[in-house]
Amino acid sequence: MVTFIAVPFVAFVTKVYSKFYDKISENLQQTIADANNMAEEVISTMRTVRSFACEKREQKRFENLLSSTLSVNRKRALAYMGYTWNNEFCDNAILIAVLAYGGHLVLTGKMGKEQLITFLLYQMQLGENLYNLSYVMSGLMEAVGASRKVFNLMNRKPQFELDGVKKPHVNGNITFSHVGFTYPTRPNNPVLKDLTLNIKAGETVALVGPSGGGKSSIVSLIEHFYEPNEGTITLDGMHIKDINHIYYHQKVALVAQEPVLYNGSVRHNILYGCDFATEDDMLNAAKMANVHGFVMELEKGYDTNCGEKGVQMSGGQKQRIAIARALVRNPAVLILDEATSALDTESESLVQQALSRCAQERTVIIIAHRLSTIEKASKIAVIVKGQLVQMGAHDELMLDTDGMYYSLVSRQMLNAKVGDE
Template sequence: MASGTSQLIWGLLLLSIDCLISVFLSSWHGPFPSVASLSSQFPFSFFTSTIDLLLLTFIRALLYILPSAFITSGNGYRLPTVLHVEYSFSLLMYAASPTKLLFLHEKLGADEVAPIGDYLFLAWNAIAALIMDISWRTYFSHTPSTYVTLNENEEDENQSPRETFQLILRLLQYCKREWVWHVSGFTWLFIYSLTRIFVPYYTGQVVASVVETQDHTALKAAVYVMTVISFISAIAGGLRGGSFEYAYARINRAIRFDLFTGLVRQDIAFYDAHKTGEIASRLTADCQTMSDTVALNVNVFLRNIVMLFGSMLFMMSLSWRLSLITFILVPIIFVASKIFGTYYDLLSERTQNAIADSNDVAEEVLSTMRTVRSFACERVEGDRFYEKLTVTLAVTRTKAIAYVGFIWVSEVFQTFIIVAVLWYGGHLVLSGKMKKELLVSFLLYQMQLGDNLRQMGEVWTGLMQSVGASRKVFEYIDREPSIQHHGTCQQEVRGKIEFRNVHFSYPTRPHQPILRDLSFTVEPGETVALVGPSGSGKSSCIALLENFYQPNAGQVLIDGMPLEEYEHHYIHRKIALVGQEPILFARSVHENVSYGLDGIPMEDIINSSKMANAHDFILQTTNKYETNVGEKGSQMSGGQKQRIAIARALVRGPAILLLDEATSALDTESEHVVQEAIYKNLDGKSVILIAHRLSTVEKADKIIVIHKGRVEEMGNHDSLLKKGGIYANLVHRQMMADSKETPSSIQSSSTREVEVSRALSISPSNQNTTKSLLGTSFTQSNSSFQSK
């Protein structure tokens, strides 16, 4: 990164070279360089002197020393913003050279030329402006490291800012992929543009034949040529449009596929930090904007660039003096395009963000419509969505105002160009420096050129809109997940699970530890219950076993090997999860049970459904195994969803089964059926279950009590009761609560333990009183998935 001193030295070096060359060329206002030639330019005249170009050298000198001045004053962070100002000055300096050339030739005769030093000075003025612009872009505008500030979003801290030009090149790469259709489109586009170039010339010939010669033969010939050109143009234009339209659709598919594949490989922490609605908006609105605008604008740009260069060649052949008028004003139009384009880029990004926010609200409300309706919050949510739409409207209004300003500036300059061409063209005709019959053709070319420039300005605006939409899309595509699935091990899994000194906190809350030096072991075929209050870290253990996250310290081992060393697809067939609220996809029962398995026999699906006690109710549905379960399983009851989820886990033949409160949200009858489905299929499998119900916990081979991220107690049900610790106190409290409902004499400690033991054989009618025993006897905390 450049320092203020090095920038000053480099600036002074370029400044010295620029000043020496400029002074030398300004003194070459004659046959050879001399002081006399320099002094002969006084008194100053725009038509005979080049001294005024030294003023531009002085402006460049200020721009060369500006970076070091900004850094010295502590404003080095503003240098990237000043780059836009420098670019505008560079374009104006380019325009100064052809302007001065016209002034110098105004007082010369048709066959006279200016001194060679004047032409070299004009050329150096343009070259020096180019050198200054390149220097600023590659060196001067770099912010010193002392001024680099961290982004508020920690996820973006290690990412370099995306330059607009780089994003445009990245967008054009998608056009390159569809080169076949673009070659077809460009071929027809070239033919179309080439035919349109000749229209102004033959239009001028028609006018000339009518006004000057009044010759019907010349008129017919010109009209005939115009007809053939228009017919060819129409055919080429249609084929061009069809080729590009199909290319747009393929580009849209490519962008959406790249984004979707980039999203699905992200780690779970990414989805903890980003809302689903926002991501969906990037996948729909942003991708559509990118594919439409970039492909369309490439089409428009290439069409206009061919017509632009063709028109300029014709114009130069008709009158180089009049053509310089255009070259003078075009850089000025580019200045306006640069200013408005940069601002439009910013507004486009804000618009896409606002749209993403509103889509996020819509997705959240529509996916939780039952809750919204149950609390009669339709109007509340409608107002919230309207507020988001209003924010989008406000940004769009600002964007519209900016666009109005851009069109005004463009139209004013276009009008000014036409007026200048009319005045100067008339002046050349009256002074005998141009034939009058060529003025009409030149004016038509000028209007066509103006239209080409206007459309190219709109292309830049459109590309800025694509750039604004593409920033987040490319950020998501390029984002490398923190958990890389590079493991290759596919050894047979026996089912031994070991947590070894595990420390863990969620990436979204790195300063809030969840697990603290947690260690325990599950032997192959053993059933282990994790109990503890919400927020103690039970579900975090399940999340680590599923490799959703990786521990901050310590290891999670399967059969003595770190979990991350197993092949991603293989280990997730050997570890199956049944959650409290299993998610089913809006597909058939068959597709949900066989999810992620290719070519699995129907017999295996039926067998796993029978083991999950799901086969009977599936056969009672309309289409049996082809019945669609609805969005997130909405067409199924809670117990039915749980049993389908169990079948989905069992069909994989897992060695390890994870049950995260798989029955806590069910009614008594459904719980009994689901528990029966679970426990009759545990033989030979290592099981970790999280449960708040004693009827589930008592059957475990080992019970691990986790409190504040640490293992407080470990043992089977009877041993923990005899130990008289946290677990026993929980049971005792529940029994005391039950004794209030059934008065009895004061019991001794030993008698109470007998009662507790009897209570563990809980009948279905008593399950409601004990179902949250282990979940509510602790102090309650955040019950979100992340805090469990």
């Protein structure tokens, strides 16, 4: 009886403690993750940090994050100390109580000396085992706290599945019908509203409009990064979500507004995700995108490393490698989101020539600000605040002198003239 008198108390303390320890372990993981994230972000954007002379400030920010890790760790250590202290205290208190009561029983002759010693030995062993159990408990709670996040991530349901299976022959007819779209992170800011747009196979369509109007968002929807909230997007009359993911992205290629290169050779970057292409395909694409010339001047040619995120390439070279990467898969639909904005006029016109050569047998969607690029498109769609306000060929749209396109073009011509003077 005396031995077990403290058990309910110890059990209660253990329960409270384990709850607390579990929570604090989770907190600790979070603060470590925050500090690591920050370090990674700052190191990968070191050039920006240095150019704004924010080294000290970032150092301070990191220090603050580390000190919050420290304070959580301190709390955890204190809790552990309290718990162990409590356990030891109960252990010793029981020992004293057993000795006192047992001594009393021996002295009054109700119990033999041998029996008391045997009992004490058993009790010590039991105490030791319970003590070890508390160790296991702490470890277990720590693991539970840390693993909760892992399980949360593992159990996360994707908002939509990439489970399309169809592999149809693609001509390149893209239709948006009454598409409404809002980014999940900003549910109150609709980006596209009732957008209906038809891009016929083989056409080159330019999307123009003010910045923030939703052009890149249209591209993200065609690339199936998101699903529209309303309406449908079809390729040759088939819902794009029904088409096999890998097949779809072989047929629809994108050169993004901010192209990303990987740490690896130029060859690796051009052939990215395109196992079926041969060395000749790669060379052809590189020549078309005007990559071949500058790569041949580099000591290692196509084996030259591009650096992490392509830092060892110039902005224009990155864009051209990204164009070659899109062309190498010989897509039916080619999307260029300001893909030539970082090129000088001469390289741009070379790349433009190459693009218009390969535009003949495919659908091209091009987003650009330069008039010279836009006016060659067979159709121009003017997107303002997520809506299609005008669509037609350059000459046609220029006739409407009150239209958005006319004012965009006249402003640009004015700029060009000022630039010439």
